[in-house]
Amino acid sequence: xxxxxxxxxxxxxxxxxxxxxxxxxxxxxxxxxxxxxxxxxxxxxxxxxxxxxxxxxxxxxxxxxxxxxxxxxxxxxxxxxxxxxxxxxxxxxxxxxxxxxxxxxxxxxxxxx
Amino acid sequence: xxxxxxxxxxxxxxxxxxxxxxxxxxxxxxxxxxxxxxxxxxxxxxxxxxxxxxxxxxxxxxxxxxxxxxxxxxxxxxxxxxxxxxxxxxxxxxxxxxxxxxxxxxxxxxxxxxxxxxxxxxxxxxxxxxxxxxxxxxxxxxxxxxxxxxxxxxxxxxxxxxxxxxxxxxxxxxxxxxxxxxxxxxxxxxxxxxxxxxxxxxxxxxxxxxxxxxxxxxxxxxxxxxxxxxxxxxxxxxxxxxxxxxxxxxxxxxxxxxxxxxxxxxxxxxxxxxxxxxxxxxxxxxxxxxxxxxxxxxxxxxxxxxxxxxxxxxxxxxxxxxxxxxxxxxxxxxxxxxxxxxxxxxxxxxxxxxxxxxxxxxxxxxxxxxxxxx
Numbered sequence: 316x317x318x319x320x321x322x323x324x325x326x327x328x329x330x331x332x333x334x335x336x337x338x339x340x341x342x343x344x345x346x347x348x349x350x351x352x353x354x355x356x357x358x359x360x361x362x363x364x365x366x367x368x369x370x371x372x373x374x375x376x377x378x379x380x381x382x383x384x385x386x387x388x389x390x391x392x393x394x395x396x397x398x399x400x401x402x403x404x405x406x407x408x409x410x411x412x413x414x415x416x417x418x419x420x421x422x423x424x425x426x427x428x
Numbered sequence: 429x430x431x432x433x434x435x436x437x438x439x440x441x442x443x444x445x446x447x448x449x450x451x452x453x454x455x456x457x458x459x460x461x462x463x464x465x466x467x468x469x470x471x472x473x474x475x476x477x478x479x480x481x482x483x484x485x486x487x488x489x490x491x492x493x494x495x496x497x498x499x500x501x502x503x504x505x506x507x508x509x510x511x512x513x514x515x516x517x518x519x520x521x522x523x524x525x526x527x528x529x530x531x532x533x534x535x536x537x538x539x540x541x542x543x544x545x546x547x548x549x550x551x552x553x554x555x556x557x558x559x560x561x562x563x564x565x566x567x568x569x570x571x572x573x574x575x576x577x578x579x580x581x582x583x584x585x586x587x588x589x590x591x592x593x594x595x596x597x598x599x600x601x602x603x604x605x606x607x608x609x610x611x612x613x614x615x616x617x618x619x620x621x622x623x624x625x626x627x628x629x630x631x632x633x634x635x636x637x638x639x640x641x642x643x644x645x646x647x648x649x650x651x652x653x654x655x656x657x658x659x660x661x662x663x664x665x666x667x668x669x670x671x672x673x674x675x676x677x678x679x680x681x682x683x684x685x686x687x688x689x690x691x692x693x694x695x696x697x698x699x700x701x702x703x704x705x706x707x708x709x710x711x712x713x714x715x716x717x718x719x720x721x722x723x724x725x726x727x728x729x730x731x732x733x734x735x736x737x738x739x740x741x742x743x744x745x746x747x748x749x750x751x752x753x754x755x756x757x758x759x760x761x762x763x764x765x766x767x768x769x770x771x772x773x774x775x776x777x778x779x780x781x782x783x784x785x786x787x788x789x790x791x792x793x794x795x796x797x798x799x800x801x802x
Contacts, residue, residue, distance in 0.1 A: 338535075355584065360581070387461035398468060
């Protein structure tokens with residue numbers, strides 16, 4: 316049965332090496348992207364601005380959206396633009412959404428289909 | 429295969445589980461909010477189930493039951509697997525459920541499940557499945573995990589936003605007795621705090637591995653956690669993070685059987701009281717006790733006269749006596765490993781040594797040689 320013990324030992328070592336490699340590689344990759352990144356131990360390392368959004372009605376009128384009421388929790392790691400692009404149309408029933416990130420000149424407007 | 433004391437892993441399991449159970453309040457609240465109408469959900473995968481009832485309640489119940497069983501060490505492997513799976517499910521259910529603390533808890537629960545963390549201080553051990561020692565790689569894995577967290581936390585803060593102090597200023601407490609006034613949140617002190625945080629985290633990540641610097645790393649770690657829990661927000665989450673991390677530092681202690689032999693004067697009631705408390709608090713079974721009456725048979729490099737004058741601690745690195753011995757003993761006790769290194773600092777050590785000699789000289793003991801009992 317020693318071959319079985321050897322295989323188990325080898326498997327265990329492989330799992331440990333893979334785990335450690337992931338624990339080193341993922342946070343290292345996270346260092347090259349915007350902070351704070353998830354799974355990279357970047358707690359309290361940065362404070363990205365939360366975007367502001369406006370729901371545009373079919374008649375063209377705009378209403379500011381209270382993001383605090385739309386999220387269960389507002390965390391710095393959230394990719395707000397992409398989440399809002401996906402969920403804001405359904406949540407507000409608007410025909411289009413305008414979004415601006417404080418400190419950035421470009422605004423984004425996307426239509427709801 | 430080299431072995432190590434199993435008890436630090438047992439206490440790490442209990443500490444980590446306590447933090448995991450405390451975290452349940454936060455995650456259950458987020459799960460409840462996610463299920464409310466009008467809340468945007470942000471799943472990682474389109475095919476994943478949405479955070480809604482009855483799934484949320486099932487996860488909360490599994491978290492609680494598996495957490496309690498894992499904490500007391502009942503069917504440790506099984507309860508650990510269920511707990512790890514539950515934590516991972518909650519973590520990956522929605523982007524809003526992510527927190528570094530929950531991610532770390534998932535990893536730590538997984539590591540404590542893979543390792544024999546139920547081999548000591550557990551119901552499983554009480555039922556006869558305990559082991560005094562476990563393979564050393566098991567403790568090593570947890571050590572690496574701890575260092576990775578502190579190390580990358582320090583490296584990630586090396587960016588202009590953080591170094592400028594704006595991040596620290598925005599997270600500093602704004603209410604309560606420890607609130608930091610707005611007037612103090614200007615650039616220079618915030619930059620100092622930012623640099624201090626980076627240096628402390630980096631120091632802990634590295635120094636824990638160096639026996640000479642480890643006691644200092646323990647003190648810096650407790651200072652760091654008291655600092656962030658006391659003066660940063662959110663308090664509850666940071667308190668839970670501290671409850672998770674600090675017991676894990678126990679695995680760095682040198683608590684191998686036979687490495688710390690306490691030689692004490694059994695002709696002295698005062699000394700016996702101290703030794704009784706050391707025995708009670710020695711949850712890691714790091715200490716061995718040799719009374720003066722049995723010193724001759726022990727072969728230890730301590731004379732009867734020395735043992736009569738002061739408590740002696742024999743370690744692989746030499747013999748310590750009096751207050752220095754008490755300090756080192758406190759450093760391997762779970763109630764003292766974080767603060768006891770402070771007793772080595774110059775004014776404290778000097779005063780402590782003087783006080784120890786004074787008390788030792790006045791205690792009511794027989795200083796006559798004790799005849800070894802047969």
